Amino acid sequence: MSVQNLLVELFVEELPPKALYKLGAAFSGVLAEQLQAQGLAAADAVVTAFASPRRLAAHVTAVAGQAADKAVQQKLMPVSVGLDANGNATPALLKKLQALGADVSDPAASVAALKRQPDGSGKVGAEALFYDSVVRGATLTAGLQKALDEALAKLPIPKVMQYQLETDCELPGWSSVNFVRPAHSLIALHGSAVVPVKTLGLTAGNSTKGHRFEAKLSTVVVPHADLYDEVLKRDGSVIASFAERRAEIERQLHAAAARAGGSEDGKPHAALQPIEDEALLDEVTALLERPNVLTCEFEKQFLDVPQECLILTMKANQKYFPLLDAAGKLTHQFLVVSNITPDDASAVIGGNERVVRPRLADAKFFFDQDRKKTLESRVEGLSKVVYHNKLGTQGERMARVCAIAKAIGQKIQGQGDADNLAVQAEQAARLAKTDLLTDMVGEFPELQGIMGGYYARHDGLSTEVAEAIEDHYKPRFAGDDLPRNQVGLVVALADKLETLVGMFGIGNVPTGDKDPFALRRHALGVIRLLIEKDLPLQFYELNEITENAFPEGMLENDWLVLEEFFKDRLRSYLKDWGYSAPEVEAALHAQGMTTWSDLKIRLQAVHAFAALPESPALAAANKRIGNILKKAGEVDAHVNPALLQQEAEKNLFAAMQKLLPESQAQFQAGDYTASLQTLAAMRSPVDAFFDEVMVNAEEIGLRMNRLGLLKSLHMAMNRVADLSRLPS
Incomplete structure (x- = not known):
């Protein structure tokens, strides 16, 4: 068999609408993955999912009739186990080779065909015997059967049902099948050829059923895998693609809303819009095979009820799309998505208007009754309701x-x-x-x-x-x-x-x-x-x-x-918000931060500081200072200028005297970005300090003064964020 496109369809009774999209995606996805894993479909094969209320289908491009043969190397056993002292095959080795289908009539030749290679344990001289063979590629029939079984087994079925199939044996009887809904037919086409796979008591063919009421043919025959959706649409009056059906409903909804907005008494209405609800649109798409949007209306007196009540009852109970005016206010018109397209839609429209009226009347009754009691009068009743x-x-x-x-x-x-x-x-x-x-x-x-x-x-x-x-x-x-x-x-x-x-x-x-x-x-x-x-x-x-x-x-x-x-x-x-994990941790661990209200501007400042060339060096220095202070224990953030001896510590102190007040003023003004960027100028004196100054000097006064210098710097550097948590 040559390379052809593949079509698989499982025709069932009505599937649960809220799960339909996931079922369709899972069915096609797992089917294609399994075909690719067996080498029957290319990694770049195009997979198209179809899902309607009564069918799950998948179209996969460039599927081979048989997968290519595959060279396989198998590790058998350590050399010491497979060969005796004379280098001859042991019974264990011959038994293993025989289990693999190798010819062991000539043991010496069998041993000669094996490879001795390191066993991968890392031990010096440890070797194992390896057997090279060619595995014949899977046929499409066997491969598709495996892929189909796997696809059905992995379907995210909300709830499985059990139904009975009549057995094919001579004696009458029944067998049980577990699936989401009873299945009635199976299509498996490789190009125009039927692939004879089986599942759920069904054998694959090339025919299916169309729309329950509007199909042009009672049995729809699909002559080729590539003609599936075209033939189903033409002869079966079904739009098989979930995405295409959804887009068609959206198009019709907006077209109907525009017509409903028309004019009255010669005066143009403001533009109307169907309510936006993605979940409702998905559910309605899953309920219909060929959508037809119709415009209905209810009595205007119901608009005295809060629109949230009316909208909810129409959406939740009836799956209708209420129409809103340009200000977002509910109108007395709504849209129904029907599964049939009669020449005269008045009966369908009238039926839906009759159905919605009691729902709206209930909402009006509840609203009127509730307003007879004040909220304050209901407070006592809360003590009779168990919370936990x-x-x-x-x-x-x-x-x-x-x-x-x-x-x-x-x-x-x-x-x-x-x-x-x-x-x-x-x-x-x-x-x-x-x-x-x-x-x-x-x-x-x-x-x-x-x-x-x-x-x-x-x-x-x-x-x-x-x-x-x-x-x-x-x-x-x-x-x-x-x-x-x-x-x-x-x-x-x-x-x-x-x-x-x-x-x-x-x-x-x-x-x-x-x-x-x-x-x-x-x-x-x-x-x-x-x-x-x-x-x-x-x-x-x-x-x-x-x-x-x-x-x-x-x-x-x-x-x-x-x-x-x-x-x-x-x-x-x-x-x-797009900030990195180190930036977030730096902002969260700022010294003295007690509220979260200014985290946005702290993060903006940290993000800007992290982009500066001085950032890694100052982050590393901050981490080093933190470690020094942690080991030193209690340190007073006080510096005695008279005890500053080396040029580098004097320069650092001078830079701090100049820059820290400026950074502090910017911090207090709420300009955290400027505060951190001012501190970036500390890089050179900080680097020089650590290159030239011994912090832990033997003289206690000198050591505590230098620790006080670092403590003052550390407090200033970590006011906006803990800079040590940034990459260094």
């Missing part, structure tokens, strides 16, 4: 968050009255979880916080408190917005810190990939709030405030574990 069996009820948790928020609010000296901030933060923390008891959040848990903000405004609470209730879960995910005002910042901090300290305190520490309470996300949220909002709060005091909010004896864990957990998240967060 070791940490008490939601009411007890709320009281802790209130205490933490009040203390943090009193610490922050921002714009306005700090006492007022503490009062508002405590009020927002008290009400932040009450929307968990509402009907709307009970139906749609994703709306917690958001609905609390709406109900707070309805209750006449201040904008600051309402926004804080809405925002206190933020940031919910990487890249999410931060709370809009300081009250929200304080409550968000308090809420996340209470969760972290509480969970760590009872031993619920994330391990490996397991993080059921999303503690990594909470820690990253705290870090973002402190750094991106420039909050002058120290980690140890936040930890102390939070710990004090818990009853004595409730928490037992070592707080150093939590601190190290935070630092690991902080390192990852800072590296994501």
Whole structure:
């Protein structure tokens, strides 16, 4: 068989939509890897994955009918074991050769064909016997069978199901098959030739099924591997490519949105846009074989309900795409992606409009009912909701968050009255979880916080408190917005810190990939709030405030574990900005750094300093100074100019007298970059000092003076960052 392109398709019943893309990528990827590993496909073979609701397929270019033969050298055994004292083959050697298929009728010839080479142990004179043979290349049938079995075995199947196949034997019976969904046909084409592989009780052919309702032919025959998607589209009315189908849905969504924006009463509408949701788009793509986007609408009276509720019910329950106006406000129109294309779509449109109406009516009912009770009236109910069996009820948790928020609010000296901030933060923390008891959040848990903000405004609470209730879960995910005002910042901090300290305190520490309470996300949220909002709060005091909010004896864990957990998240967060690991460590270990709010400008300064030619020498000198001071013990950062004897130490002191005050002034002004670059001029006098001066002089006064000189320099050099951690 010559080199041809290969097509493999497994036709099944409807696959789980949320897993379809991964299933398609895994099937084609493992299939191609296995063919390449067996020498049947080139390393640069082009692999195209196909995945639709009822099929997984892969197209691989330039697949050989048989792999090339391969020369193989096998290590048999040590010479001392394989040959006797006369150099003849031992029974052990002959048995080994026979097992490998070698001709042992002439033992002497068999030994002569072997190679004696060093055994790789490194021992002098240690040799082993090696056998050279040629392994025949795998045939495509055998190789594809192995690749197909491996591809199906490695599919990331969310949940396996078991179904029965009728056996082919003379006696009637059934055999069990385990797979993600029942499989009905298999295609394996090498060019136009069928490769006779088998799997899941199926034997490969060249035919499949098309669209359930709109296929032009009941059985779609694929004449050649390269015509698969073309024939399936023409005769089966199926777009097999996941990527192509997704792009087609996007195109139709935007085209339909543009038409929906049209005009009314002769007046042009503002441009409409379908809501952007990549996960929804992927899921809809996985549900359809040939998409057709239709425009539907609902009664405008439902727009009185918060749009988040309407959008969520349309997306989550119906897989619809709501239409938004240019300001991002929900309109009464939405888009449906249908799997059929009838001549008259009115029945499909009407059906979808009838289906969505009860959903929206439920949302309106929940909203109206919830507003009959104030958030304050729901506070007592939190004491009846268990938060955690070791940490008490939601009411007890709320009281802790209130205490933490009040203390943090009193610490922050921002714009306005700090006492007022503490009062508002405590009020927002008290009400932040009450929307968990509402009907709307009970139906749609994703709306917690958001609905609390709406109900707070309805209750006449201040904008600051309402926004804080809405925002206190933020940031919910990487890249999410931060709370809009300081009250929200304080409550968000308090809420996340209470969760972290509480969970760590009872031993619920994330391990490996397991993080059921999303503690990594909470820690990253705290870090973002402190750094991106420039909050002058120290980690140890936040930890102390939070710990004090818990009853004595409730928490037992070592707080150093939590601190190290935070630092690991902080390192990852800072590296994501593009800084190197040494730069991050240098900034984190700056002398006297107590808050994380200025880490951005510290890192900018360190990055700029690391690019200077003086950086490696000063980093090395800093490391050397640190080692000297560590061995010296307690050293006073004081220099007596009268005790400076050698020219190099006098020059270093003079340079310090000139440059350190300038660097200190720049540091205090917040210009960390200039502060470090000023210190770069210290390179020459520092190098000369270590070349010419003996620090540990025998005379105690002289030695302590020189150590004091180095101590003063070390403190100045490490004010912005620990320069010894940079490459030297």
